[in-house]
Each structure stands twice: as C-alpha cells, then as structure tokens.
Amino acid sequence: MKTLLDVKNVSKRYGQETLALSNVNFSVNEGEFVSIIGPSGAGKSTLLRCINRMIDATDGEIHFENEDILKYNKREMRRLRTKVGMIFQHYNLVNRLSVIENVLHGRLGYKSTIAGILGLYSEEEKRQAIKLLGLLGLEEQVYKRCDQLSGGQKQRVGIARALIQDPKILLCDEPIASLDPNASKIIMDYLQTVSKTMGITVIVNLHQVDVALNYSDRIIGVSKGQIVYDGYPKDITTNQIHSIYGSEAGDLMIDLGGRNAG
C-alpha cells in the first residue's frame, strides 16, 4: 500500500514553555483509518493541525504524497488544504450563515477567487451539499442559521463541510465529542465507509477508546507530546491503554466496557 503521509521527527513548541509535540514519527497509508488517542493536553490537536499546516511545526518534516509540505509556498499550501478535510472540536462555523452555505464553504478551495467571493456554486455542488446534509440527518435544517442549531447539529454541519471537499485525507479533531450515540454511530460509520470504499485516509482524534478500537485500522497513542503506542487495535493491551493515559488499572471509563444494557 502507498504511503500518503509521513511525519518525520516533528516537534512543536508553543512559546518557551510548552513542548506540545516532541520528535513525533509515524506514517499513514492511503485509505487507512487511524485513531489518535491520548489524555487531554497530550498534543493530539496540535499534531492534526500540523498536518494541514494550520500551525507550522517547529522542527522536522511532513511528507504528504511524497512532498515535504513544510517547504510549500502559499499557493501549494492551499492546494494541499483542498485535499485535506478538517473537522474541528469547536465546529468553527460561520454562525450567521445558513447550514447549506457553511457546507458549501468546503468547496471554496476549488474555486477561483471571484467565484468564491460571490459564492457561486454549481447546481451539482449544491445537490451534493444537500445529499450530505441528508446523510447526516440535517435535511430539515438546510436553511436554518447555524447559531440556531444544537451542539450536535453544529458538529454535523462541520463534518458535511469537510466531506464536500472531496478530500484525500480527513483530519477529525474529536468529531463525535458533542454527538449523541445515535449520530456518533452514523458519523463513525460514514467515516469508515468513506475510508473503505473511497479510499480516503482518515485520522481521528478520539477520547472514546472503545470507539477507536472498533473503527480503526490503527491506533496511535500520544502522551505528553510523544507517540507511546503505534499499532493495530487488536494488539493493544489494557496495560498499554493505561500507559497511554498514565492511569492505574480500573481508572478508565473503558474498563467498564462489557457490562451493558439489558
């Protein structure tokens, strides 16, 4: 399988004090579904944002489709970003615009500046947007303003916006943190489908270890800015999970797994 993304010796420092990432190495194949787990503040969000250069790594190299994206100029960076969809922890929608407009924003990277300014979208794009919204259970919200949505609904708009980009890779920063189990499953299933059938690579930051274990081809465990686990879900041991979270056995929510409803 072809390597899509190759992260080499990447470090990221915020100011003087915080070393959010230190010497991170991993690579991701095309179509792979990778979950990044780790405690709060471990650097998961930072890592994702380095990949599409929303922030610039302090050190190291990041190869995407065999090109070192840290060397990209502005124009190339923009092209890179059309290929990288991103889903944010805090939605990052333009609250004052309608749902469909926010979704269509995902197409802006493909447009000439002038078409983008005027918001000229093709019929095809609009249809695609509505289709995606339908898939995410938002058909009734298409023309609502985003600030009238509940948290869960907002996140789904964000996901639709990323999917309409037709990305090679999806970076998802806790995409289901604010969703109910129903929608969570739909989203995760959809992400999985996308990854499996369309060959889109997916990298997901997750707090729900069980979800990560269920969906991923691979798990990357991050702790204090370093990768402490990189392997298949089936190989991961409870001890390893505990070491990722720096916790004692029995201290994790996932330890409860198994005992279940009715």
Add this chain to the structure above:
Amino acid sequence: MKTLLDVKNVSKRYGQETLALSNVNFSVNEGEFVSIIGPSGAGKSTLLRCINRMIDATDGEIHFENEDILKYNKREMRRLRTKVGMIFQHYNLVNRLSVIENVLHGRLGYKSTIAGILGLYSEEEKRQAIKLLGLLGLEEQVYKRCDQLSGGQKQRVGIARALIQDPKILLCDEPIASLDPNASKIIMDYLQTVSKTMGITVIVNLHQVDVALNYSDRIIGVSKGQIVYDGYPKDITTNQIHSIYGSEAGDLMIDLGGRNAG
C-alpha cells in the same frame, strides 16, 4: 426517602414553533443519581435549565424541597441557585481569569454583593478551591488563565466551580462530553461519591448510554420533549434504548459495547 425535586406537568415552548418540553413529570429523591439520556435536541438541556430557573418553564410546577420554585421571587431564586450546582456543556468559564478565580465564582452566591464585586474570598474558600482542583487533576493549572487550557481541562474547572458551591443537587449538562476516558472516570466516580457519601442529588445529561447505565440509580429517557422511559438501569432493554433514540437496532454506538480492549 425524601423527595427533593418534583417536576409536575412541565412544558417549555421556545417562540411559537418549538415545543422543547411537553408535559414532563418526574421526581427525584435526595441523594439519588439520575441520568437523562436521549437524542440531540430532545430537550435534555432545556429540562435541566428549568430546574434552576435559568429558563422559566412555560407551564407546570417545579417543587424543590417542597416549595414551588416557579413562584420564587428574585431573592429566593438566588438562594435556590446556591443550592443547585450546574455544569455546562460548553464550560462557560471567564476565559480571561485564572483557574482558581473561576472556581471561586462558585462561592459568589454566598457573598455580599460588595465582597463579590471585589472578589474577596476567605482563606478557607481558597483552600477548598485548591483542594477541589487537586482532586480533578488540575493542581498545576491553578494560576493559569482559563483560555490556555485544553477543552478537557476547562470542563474540569467548571466542575470544580459547581462543587465548591456545596450544592444540594448537581445539574450536569454533558459533563464528560469533552473529557478523555481517564478524566471522565474520575469525574463520574467523584460525582458518584458525592452522591453516595454526602447525599447530594445528581442529575446528569449524558450521551454515553453505557456510562449512564453504570453510574445511575435511575435513568430518564427523553425524546422529542417527552419522558419515554423512567426506571432503573438494570430494567432497561435494548429495545427501550432504541426507542429513546428513535433508532433501529444496531444503529447505536452502544451496540458495540462488550467488545473491548485486549
């Protein structure tokens, strides 16, 4: 056991269109641990917020310690609120202030206006704040500004703020939605301890059905503004869960439960 809270025929209408709650009835005993589950937009948040009168129910009665709180005047309402701690989905911290100051905000309800304005807190209160922060794993963040925290850390500050109120009841609106499993467990355990040992009543909105089932004395299922389930966790069936979420079998994240790490 004594009834602490009694919600009778409560309805809540937003504007003309949205009937967020319709004719809700339930009561909660002292020291009980109640989870409210239900799909996004079901009215869970609305219900919680009616209880401490952050929003006023359109119809019905809410009795807290046998007094109809909907009849309370402003002064009584403030007194009510000191007895009701609240934890928010979106943290709702004053970002510009330090962690400890945000925690101490929980004491404002007990203070004279002038002491509150000047932020004069007693040594005892500060010590209590630091103790709580320690419990929540934030001892290193005590003097950091809240906007420098990660999502998970912020939520823990919010929880500390509610706990320092010394409340009779804790209303938690998805308190662990942004927490990693490690912290989630600590929080839920702490809430449980609080409920069990100090006799504080806890009402939690949750998306994680398995967590709800694990921790609660009672589950209330809400769907489309109505209570569709009210009973013990052990009695709930998978079908009932599906009917709460209006989903088909196999469509829910919790259906994955049971399969687990290593």
Add this chain to the structure above:
Amino acid sequence: TSTSKESSASSGTTETKSKTETSKPAGPITIVWYPNESGSDLADARDALGEIVTNATGLEVVHRTTTDYNIAIETIASGNADLAFMGPIGYIEANKKNSAVLPMVVPSGQSGTVDDALYHAWLGVKKENAESYKNGSDFSIENIQGKKMSFVSTSSASGFVVPGNSIVGYFSQKEQWKDLIAEDLLEGGSNMFFSEVAYGNSHQGSLVNLLMNRSDIAAFCDSCVNNYIEHVDGEENRPGAVYRIRDDADEPLNGFPGEEFTIISVTPVLNAPFVVNTNNLNADMIEKIIVGFTSDEVANNPSVFVPKDSEFKGLFSKRADERFVRVEDAWFNPLRDLQ
C-alpha cells in the same frame, strides 16, 4: 477713594449679583477677550492692558481668551467675567442680555476725542472689475445684486451688520427688493440677493476671499487690514480709492503682493469698547479703572498705543493723539438702531 472696601469681598467673580456699593471682587478681575484678540501673539498686548487695570485697582487680572464670539458675549453678560474688550455689536448684544453690562472707554481716533472713534466698513472689489460697479461716473453698490459676496461673520459689525444694513437700506427703496431684510443676505442662491455668500471668519480672511476670486465683493474694515495695504489712487477712505497689498504683507496676505482692489462703499462704524459688568464691580472701582484707562500715561504707553515703527504687536496704533476716551451707552445708539 477708599481701598479698605476691598476686604468686604464676595466670593470669586461669578456669584456677585447685588449692585450694592460694597460688592466688589476680592479675587482677581476676569477679562474676557474676543477671538480676534485671543491669539498667543497678542498675549503681551493683553497683559499691557491688564496691567492698567491692576494698577488702577490693585487687583490681579485673569485673562480669558476664547475662539467663540458667543461664549465671550455670554460670559460678560452672565457675570462670569468682569471686563471685556468686544466689538460694538457684541456689546449691544451683551447689554441687551444684561443691562448691567456697560461701556467704559473706547480707543479714540487720531483727534484724541470720541468724535472720530470710528473705523470704516469697506466693500471692496478687484481693481480690474471695478468699472462694472459704477453707477454713472460714481462707484456705487447698484450692481452688486446677483454677485458673489464675502462677509466676515454674521456677528461682525463692520464685516456684516453695518454694510449689510446699508445694502438693505439702498435696495429696499426699489420695488423688486422692498421686502429685503439683512437676514436675506446671509445665504446665496439663485433666488437670493447674492448668488453666493462666503465667510472669511476674519477681516483678512474676507479680503483673501476677494483676492482668490472666491467672491466678487468683500466686506472688511479699514483698520483691520491697514497693516497689509498701501494707498495707491483716489481719495483715501472714499469710494473709488485703490489700495495695493504691500510686498512685505504678513500672513495671511503674504501670498498676494501687489494685488490691487478698489473700494466701492465706505460706511463708518463705532470703535470697539472696553465694557464692564457693573454687577461685579462697584462704581468706585469702575471709576478707578476708567481713570486709569483714560490717563495720559496709558495714551503714551507704546505697548498699548503702538507707534508706527514699533516691533511690538499691539491692539491699537499711535499715529497722532490716540487715547482711550470715556463713552456712555447712548453713544452706541446709532448702531443699535441699525439692527
């Protein structure tokens, strides 16, 4: 007379309202100045005049300068100032508001008497256009209707009120303009008396308007522009007189050396008085101030009446026997009747 009364004080300058003999300020005497005299370059000139008051009364003097005519007028009328040096129209307004405001002295003309305590309101046109303002062989205001006009400001005696009234007086004889009133001159327009009306905000400014062709005719006063011009032709201070801007003219006329203009109308205007709010100062003290002002000593003080070749920038110039002379309110009646 008696200086012992000075101790029976009232507080400050503002609150004294009774007209009793005993009322007089213990604190400093406040003099308010018109915008024209408020510049920092005239600070020494103001001090020189303030010194006269101090010498006469033994009281300190505070100068209040303002850039707003109304504020100056209201200040003396309301008693917030004790003395003021103000234009005759301003005085009449202040006196109308508060009859306790009365004139003390005016600077005289060259004769040293009140008879020629006058200056002149001129209407000037550019020399090259002067011919078109002739009615027969004489210069006249006959043809000014429909032209572009420049005044000084609406509250200026020689820059608006006096020439305005002579224009109204002249044209209201005619059938077409019989309802003309001074206010109609304030604004230009196709159906108004003038096609355009500009304001110079100072006499020099009005003259600049003329020289820059922003107006066809400009109103200004003779003594106000005296320093900048020299007589070229015709009888001085009569219609038809031609003046030229001096080569060494100061700002703002330094940009127009050698430019010539012709006077088409001359109207006398009463000199500006020093006035007092008699509520604030008692008769004794006022008398002392007047005596001080009208003394020979002051008349010969080169900082007050500045000799022609002096470097000092003062308010009044000395050519012959100029001095301060006492005036009564009634002296202003001719001007008052114009309004």
Add this chain to the structure above:
Amino acid sequence: MQDKFFLKKRLKSSIILFVVLLVTYGAIIMTEFSLIKGLASIPKAFEWGVTNFFPTTKSLERLPNILNKLFETILVSIGATTVAAIFALAFAIMGSATTRVNSFLSGMARGFATLFRNIDIAVWSMILLFTFGQSALTGFFALFFVSFGFLTRAFIEVIDEASGSSVEALQATGAPYLTTIFQSVIPASLPMMLSWVLFVAETNIRSATLIGILTGTGIGFAFDLYYKSMNYNAASLVVIVIVLTILLIEYISNYVRRVIL
C-alpha cells in the same frame, strides 16, 4: 503561592488605580479643573439651557428652510459615510490581525487610519477651503476623511472580534485569501459593521455643525448663522431638528441591528 497570587493581583490593581489617579491629578493641576465647580454647574447649566434654548413661533417660520438644509446634510453625510466605509473595509481587512496579509501592510493600514483620524477638522477646513472653496465637496471630503479614519479602526475591531475560528476553518479548506474574507469575515462581521456605518452617518449629521461653517451649506450652516447672530430660538429649532433626525437614524439603526444580529 496562593496568597502571593491574590496579593499580587490586588497589588497590580492598586498600582493601576494609583497611576490613573496620579495622571488625573496631574491633569487637574495642568488645567486648573475643579470637580466641585463642575458638579455644581450642572443644574445651573440646564436652567440656562432650558430658559434660552427653545423655539418660538417666530423661529418656526424658518422650519422649511431648515428642513431643506437638513436634506442637503443628510445627503452629504450618508454619501461621505458610504464611500468612506468602502475604503475603510479594504483598509480594515489589511489592518486586522486575523485577516492581514503581512505585518507591514497591516501597520501601513493602521497608520493611514490614524493619520486621517487625527488631522483636525479645522486643518481639513483650511486645506480644502483653499482648493475646493465653500462647496458641498469640501464638506463631503472633510466628513469622508474623518469617517474613513474612524471606520477603519472600528472595522478592525469588529473583524478581530467576530471572525476568529471560522477564518481558520475556511483556511483549512484551502480557500483563497479573498474568498475567506468574503465568505467568512464579511458575513460574520457585516451586521456589526453596518451598525457602525449607521453610527458614523449619525455622527456626521451631528458634525454638520462643524462642516456647515466650512461648506456654507447644510443644516450646520443654518445653526452657525443663527447661533452667531445669537438667535438662540432659531438655533434651538435647528438642534431639535438634528436631534429628531439622529433619533430617527438611531431608531432605524437599532431596528436593523435587532433584525440582523
């Protein structure tokens, strides 16, 4: 540690308070200001205002003329504001920390705005009068420059406030710079901007009192005429007309804000 934190915070507040008091004291000394006198003068001021500033039936005769002038003023004010807003938008986008291209252009834009804001209206009057004379254009430009300076600054604040996270999201889709601006910054900040534009239009109508002196047109000129000829009754009528106009604009502005925000 804990005591030190609160102590330090309190100490800092005290130092700030002390500095403010010191500066105030210095200012009071410099200007010989007396707070007591100021407070005492307020009732008297209102008494004088009320007894002098009221329109009489005679002054009402001038109403048609005043309204005519008001119309001119509104045209000039709104015209200048609108044109200024267009320029200000461009400069604000260049100047805002969220949307700037680079810090050099940003500094330039801010500097330009500062320059225009701080050239006194009297300076404009003189410079423009020299060249444009007493025409409507003088008023237009004087208002334009000051509005431009102010709106640029206001827009920068609005953009910084309104559009943080969504700009990031659009950048992440690879949207070009201008597209990001028009699809995210402008929709997010348009209501606030519009609100400021209406505010400036309103301010400009009020500034017309100054502008009137320069231009010889508009309601400000009418005020100036009546004020200088001490016809306070007519001047008060002008003020009342201005007040009513501004209240009307304020009402429209509030309505617009309520609907669009």
Add this chain to the structure above:
Amino acid sequence: MEQYLSKPIKVKKLTKATLVIRATLLSLLLITIYGFYFYDYKGINIIEAGLATLANFKIMFTEAHFNHFTFTEGVYVATVTLSLAVLTTLFGAIIALFLGLLAAQNLSTPAVANAVKSVVAVVRAVPTVLWVLIFAIAAGLGSVAAVVGMTFHSVSYLVKAYSESFEELDEGVIEALRASGASWWQIVFQAVIPSTMSYLISWTFLRFEINFGVAIAMGAAAAAGGIGFELFMASAFYYDIRELGTITYFVLFIAIMLEVIATKIKSKLRTTH
C-alpha cells in the same frame, strides 16, 4: 430531501435579516449616488482641486515650521489639551460604564436599556459647542466648562460602545454565574468586565483620541487653553499652512502614543490575568 433536489437549489434563503441588510446597503448606496448628482459643485474642477489639495498637504507636512509659538510652548499647550482629554475620558468612562451596563440588552431590562439609549442619543445629537457654551455660562470660562461640556459626548459615545461590547459577551458565562446564585453586580464585576476588558480598553482609548481632537477646539473655545488656540489662529487668522503642519505633527504624535499604549495594554491583557 426531494423537496430540495427537484428544482434549482437556492443557497441563500431570503430571511428577514438578509432582506434588511440588503435594503440598508441599497438605500445607503442609492442615497450616495443621488447625493453625487445633487451636490452643488459650484463649478469646481475636482481633479484640479484634488491635486491642489495634495500639493497643500505636501507643503503642510514637508515644510512644517514654528512661527507663532515655540517648541516648548507647543509641548506645554499640547499637554494642557491632553489633560483636558484625560479628564473628559476618565469621567466619561466612569459614568458610561454604569450607564453602559444599564443599556446592554443582556444585562438590563429592555425598557431601561431603551430609555438609556434614547437619552444618550439625545445628548449625542446636541452639538458639542452648545454643551460647552452652556457650561461656560454656568461655570464660567475655563477647564470646568470644557471638561463638563465635552464629558456629555464622551459618555454618550462610550455608553454605545460599552453596551455593544457587553452584548457581544458569551451568554453562557453570565449564565454560569447566575446559576451559582451570583447577584447582578457580582456577575458584572466577576464576569462581564473581565471578559470584555480588552474591548473596553479599545473603545476607551479610541474615545480618548477623539476627546483629544475635541479638546483642541473646545479647550480653546472655553478658554481652557491648549493647542487649539494655536490651531485656531493658524487656520482662521494667519492662514499659515506650515504651522498647521507643525500642530498636526503634535496631534499625531500624541494620537500615536495613545494607540501604542492601548495596543501594549491590550496585548498584556491577552496573556496575563
């Protein structure tokens, strides 16, 4: 879903808000265009006059000189003007802070908020020179008249700016404190003011700068002194464009200083408590 897919899809649904925005923008534009037809140009050649203006500007800034006052005098009078602005801003800010809280929809009741906003609008509508005139008569010429007169406008401006900043505040923060039983004043001082501090500083300094500009003219009118006299004389009496340049440099220097200080304070606020 079919309901959307059958016919061409509209991206923008015309809501009342978009309609109102468009109507407002369109009216502004139409009025502007109509205005350009309507203006009395008095036969001025815009290009020529514009070039002449630029030339004057060049003279003003490149040939600035001292003529009627010296540098030290300039510094002194500028300080006086600055002091007037300091007092006006300070009084204005204190009063406006309280009125601003009352005028903010989310902190006050609609009736009170609208009442405060209306009063403030009336105050703002009265020309500054009138306020100063009235106080010059009531309090006598001097700094009192200037400062009190100018404070009225300062207050009305800041009330608007402050109340809008307050209204922008995240409702959740207020809610959280309300939920813990905090009183209105406590919420104001513990949440509202800390959260909006950087906006408050921004607006206050912007008003400071405006007040400085107003103090130039009004200080001179009310006999409170300051650089306004030099400006008045240079522009109305001497027509000395070069000296205007000097004065403008003074004004600009102070304005830039203010902006630098404001930026410093704001960036400090961004990182410290």
